[in-house]
Amino acid sequence: MSIETHDLPSASSGHTVESLTTWLVDRVAIYLQRDPAEIDPSEPLAEYGMDSVAALSLCGDVEEDFDLVLEPTVAWDYPTAAALAEHLAGELKAAGKS
């Protein structure tokens, strides 16, 4: 099933490290059933109980919302929301999507 392009954030939506951090924190909060305010973007997500299964699901969400295919290990190599956001911003830029 192909993803229709109009479902995707537009190329002009201008993802920044800040906006991506917010997106990630919100998303992780849903996985962990916590308040986003409880999640410090500079703390390892594993500290909050983010397991490897959820990390895999998170990669699927990135793929869905940003049309960016990630290796599941990305969430391991960039273990905080801030680090992951920075990495995502770079990937999006490289793919011409920011």
Added chain:
Amino acid sequence: MLSEATAADRPGTALLDQEADASARATEIEFGFGDPYDPDNPVGNARLLEADEAAEISAEGERMLDELKLNADFVPREFGGRLDRLDTLVRVMRQVFRRDVTLGLGYGATSFMAAVNVWTVGSEEQKRELAELLLAGGKASVAYHELAHGNDFVRNEFEARPVDGGGFRLDGGKQVINNADRAEALALFSRTSTAPGSRSHSVLLLRRDQLDPKRFKTLPRYTAVGVRGCHLSGLEFDDCPVPGSALVGGLGQGVELALRSFQITRSAVPGMAIGTGDASLRTAVRFAVGRQLYRRSVMEIPHAKATLSAAFLDLLICDAMSLAGTRAVHLLPEETSVYASAVKYLVPKVLSEAMYELSIVLGARFYVRDGEFGIFQKHVRDLPVLSLGHAGSAACQATIIPQLSRLAKRAWFAGEPAPAELFQPRAPLGPIPFDRLTLASGRDGLSASLIAAVDELPSGSPVERALHGFALRMMDELRQMQEEALDLSPQDRTALASPASFALADRYTVLLAAASVLGVWREARGGSDEFLADPSWAATALYRLARRLGQKLPDLPDSCAERVHDEVLRRFHEHRSYDLYDSPLTA
């Protein structure tokens, strides 16, 4: 040696070579064990039962497997062994598991599970050294498990602290490790960083004789319900130094390596236990043919007859799935993360359920620990270890769950069907592409093959029409799963997902089993194996799988049951295996 290129360039020759080798090797192991019913056979059922009662692994069995150099089957051909195909390894090991799960695991599969870590990312030197050790008859043990953390192994605490100037200091314990007390090589999953997360563990490969004996000890053996002769113990280290060269792959890559090498072992080990199911069915058939009740043999009692046929079909279902799973490692390595977990989840489950049904036919004999049918209760006790060891059923479902929505979105009803070779038990394959296994997949050629087949299935005979109907229902089932998978909430895509997610993963594995059965039958059509070419078994197998999904189905034509029953009897009287290979047995 067969390289990928030669297998592709000269398929005819490769097919003959690989198939002839595999079949000869399986027969050699099977006949090495001799007649299981001969009371004087040192590795016959009576002696294997004695060893089990004494909680010992059969010394005669180990000696015999040493002589047959079974360890060579775990070593890739390029390092001097016989391993080139995973489905062949399963076929060979099935002969051991037909006799004794304790020998299958305690002599064999454990070493293979350890070695896979090294074959996957080890250095040339580590590979060569381990190959040498195994080919000389040594054993390797693999220590992932810590009782406190179960399958949540990212939380493991056993520590290998990197020290300045290279090397590690080992501290802590590993529990319930097969052969921990006697293996010459140990693969240890160890915490190499105190940080939380999935980059804090590494796999180390150690030689027992290089460890300071004052700084480690073997823990007492565990007693278990089954595989009582297996040496399940543990290890405890106290600030024990090991060289930096022990590291397998990169520092911090332990979790990744585990998830990749698990794909190989999860694909392979369950299919080995089809041998145990075969022996159990054979025991029940022996009983049913020989015992008279109500002035007829048990075999003539409709319920008993149907139960035995059903068990045979379950073995064929398991073997079709095991075949697709192991061949996928070669042919669809990028998709294997899901299939391996599906095989590891469903095959032991179906086998255990079949054993339970068979125990009803055996009646009180099932409860007797010795004599002609005593081996049955041993198999019943031994088999569940397959669902427990090294990846529990729930852990396998948890690997599938986060991938469901991705598959639903991208793969189902969209992707390319799997190549025909996925379903051909005797077709050649290139080497195992250890480096191409990935942690997640966005494709599903196995289910796509079922969807593609639906339009091409014949519908000439009543059995073919029934089969076609069941395949259509399976397709509907996938559509429903797709809707449900797309609706999964984020929480339902974690290890703490609701039971509904686990149920969805369960149904998906059943669908993959159905796709495997259909694939195997389609490829067997027109072939030399008349039974596999006949749609009766495939229709009945799909019927059983659809029932497992809770579907209400129209009855099958009566001829299906007769065809399957005749085959159960033929293979019993002619001593042929109850799997896809129909291979010769001693008894």
